[in-house]
Amino acid sequence: MPHSDHSRSPSLAIETFADIPPFPDTVPTAPLLRISLQKLLQRDLEEEERCWKACCDLGFFYLDLRTSENENRVNGQGLLKDADELFEVMKGFFDLSVREKVKYDFADQGSYFGYKGYGSGIIDKKGTRDKNEFYNISKDDILGLSSCLPSPDALNSHRELYKRYIHSGHAICMLVAHLLSSRLPLICSAKQNGGLKSLHRLDSKSGDQIRFVKAPPQEQDLKGVALGEHTDFGSVTVLFNRLGGLQVRLPNYIEPIPPVSTGKTEGLGVENELCKDGWAYVKPLPGHCIVNLGDALVKFSEGKLRSNIHRVVAPPGEQGSVTRYSLVYFCRPEDDVRLRSLVGDSDGEDEGATAKEWILRRALGRRKADGWEGSNGTENVSMRSGRK
Numbered sequence: 001m002p003h004s005d006h007s008r009s010p011s012l013a014i015e016t017f018a019d020i021p022p023f024p025d026t027v028p029t030a031p032l033l034r035i036s037l038q039k040l041l042q043r044d045l046e047e048e049e050r051c052w053k054a055c056c057d058l059g060f061f062y063l064d065l066r067t068s069e070n071e072n073r074v075n076g077q078g079l080l081k082d083a084d085e086l087f088e089v090m091k092g093f094f095d096l097s098v099r100e101k102v103k104y105d106f107a108d109q110g111s112y113f114g115y116k117g118y119g120s121g122i123i124d125k126k127g128t129r130d131k132n133e134f135y136n137i138s139k140d141d142i143l144g145l146s147s148c149l150p151s152p153d154a155l156n157s158h159r160e161l162y163k164r165y166i167h168s169g170h171a172i173c174m175l176v177a178h179l180l181s182s183r184l185p186l187i188c189s190a191k192q193n194g195g196l197k198s199l200h201r202l203d204s205k206s207g208d209q210i211r212f213v214k215a216p217p218q219e220q221d222l223k224g225v226a227l228g229e230h231t232d233f234g235s236v237t238v239l240f241n242r243l244g245g246l247q248v249r250l251p252n253y254i255e256p257i258p259p260v261s262t263g264k265t266e267g268l269g270v271e272n273e274l275c276k277d278g279w280a281y282v283k284p285l286p287g288h289c290i291v292n293l294g295d296a297l298v299k300f301s302e303g304k305l306r307s308n309i310h311r312v313v314a315p316p317g318e319q320g321s322v323t324r325y326s327l328v329y330f331c332r333p334e335d336d337v338r339l340r341s342l343v344g345d346s347d348g349e350d351e352g353a354t355a356k357e358w359i360l361r362r363a364l365g366r367r368k369a370d371g372w373e374g375s376n377g378t379e380n381v382s383m384r385s386g387r388k
């Protein structure tokens, strides 16, 4: 199994989060490579090769942020600390009444920033309602590149924290973009213009955002999908979660890591059901974020890079009794960048949707009962030589 990374697993003691039930060892998990930020910052060639491979094979990897090295804005320990604080901020917000929160839902005004209530998105083509709520904070709003959207006091008082998180989240994404630019056969014009990084300048308008997600416990027998299967819309995503529930649909050339303990699988009937068709859980790891690639990189690389399908289901086993929170930074191309091939023989001609059009179509489509088909991304490419 080429994607396997078992030899690098540290002891179990540092693999669990305090104060929440442990992730069960009775479910299959996805073999995400563990990439060390420290080594990437030291320009370790072997680590760069592993990261490149992870981006081509699965499009998902763990990034170990426990580093003593700081470079420009890349500060792994600082990012971990800020992520911890943001988990507390989001809890404060989600504790507000629904009446208060819906004041910040701007979907009717054509914006995907702000609040999305529980059940107001869809998870499939039948229009089944989702089982989570989220809040999207615009990078442009926080950095003063666009006008400020109204937001509740519980969130307003933390703008400095968002700013720091945006800078460090974006810096991680640019480290990945730089590595990918050096390996992709980019066309001359793209190379001369500075590669992928030059399409993601922090001070240019883009759909970059922070997302807070909350999914309450589901009844054991009815455990199911909270956030429907999707590929991410943008370029690179940085994700923090503590409870399991995130699942990736593995391509058929990557085997899941089988459950460690097979004796206890009875009673996990629902979890077993949720692992059919190649779905495998991503086990959250303390000290790490999860990095995954989005549609824009599939378009730029003509499918060489992978934007893997993923979804969120109820946390497995005992974890299912706890409310699940997650924190995301989505890095996306600047608004007017066209999503088209930048590799091989292509001449970078003026076609393809702009990043802004692409994101609006995808994000707002998933808010309409009949919006599923019209809001697809690169799922077909993602499932190339994968499971149908």
Ligand SMILES: O=C(O)CCC(=O)C(=O)O
Binding pocket: 211, 213, 227, 232, 239, 240, 241, 245, 246, 310, 311, 312, 325, 326, 327, 328
């Ligand atoms: O909550 C998670 O673990 C993943 C969330 C996600 O995939 C998304 O918001 O796009």
Ligand SMILES: [Fe+2]
Binding pocket: 230, 231, 232, 310
């Ligand atoms: Fe996602």
